[in-house]
Amino acid sequence: MSYNEFIPPHPPETDSVNRSKIEFPEAYFISDGWLQDGPIENHFAGSGSGSLLIHEPNDNRESESTGIGGRYAFKTKSEVEVLDDGYRWRKYGKKMVKNSPNPRNYYRCWKEGCSVKKRVERDREDPSYVITTYEGIHNHQRAS
DNA sequence: CGTCTTTGACCAGCGC
DNA sequence: GCGCTGGTCAAAGACG
Numbered sequence: 001m002s003y004n005e006f007i008p009p010h011p012p013e014t015d016s017v018n019r020s021k022i023e024f025p026e027a028y029f030i031s032d033g034w035l036q037d038g039p040i041e042n043h044f045a046g047s048g049s050g051s052l053l054i055h056e057p058n059d060n061r062e063s064e065s066t067g068i069g070g071r072y073a074f075k076t077k078s079e080v081e082v083l084d085d086g087y088r089w090r091k092y093g094k095k096m097v098k099n100s101p102n103p104r105n106y107y108r109c110w111k112e113g114c115s116v117k118k119r120v121e122r123d124r125e126d127p128s129y130v131i132t133t134y135e136g137i138h139n140h141q142r143a144s
Numbered sequence: 145c146g147t148c149t150t151t152g153a154c155c156a157g158c159g160c
Numbered sequence: 161g162c163g164c165t166g167g168t169c170a171a172a173g174a175c176g
Contacts, residue, residue: 091149093167095167095168104166
């Protein structure tokens, strides 16, 4: 298993019946510095060291079509905060946030027309943890 | 030499 | 209205 196999989470298939259900058909997350394979919901259901912090699906139809949608935050244990997850990320900002001695980094998907953003920040309590927030949906396949 | 990060400045929203 | 705070821009430089 390598970092190249990591597929960032993306919003679940919209289910008109039960929107609150969280499904990540082929998403993975990082735990203890290693990639875990399998659906994210399985890991979060268990007692893994990673955890889903927030999940904010966007019910706006317009945003569904444009690919700008849900927001997902993950708290994972990892040495590195920037890794090759199959997408190319361009760092565009760094900021010191209040209430934390650690900087927060801002990344945007390299692909033009794809407005997916991610935000990486170390846990204030335990610096060995990294909090990653994904925002939006990739409107393209993973590009090497 | 091209690509990507760095970093301070800039901007917009919000509370006072 | 003003200043703080979080988010973004863009020029310059690091790095292979």
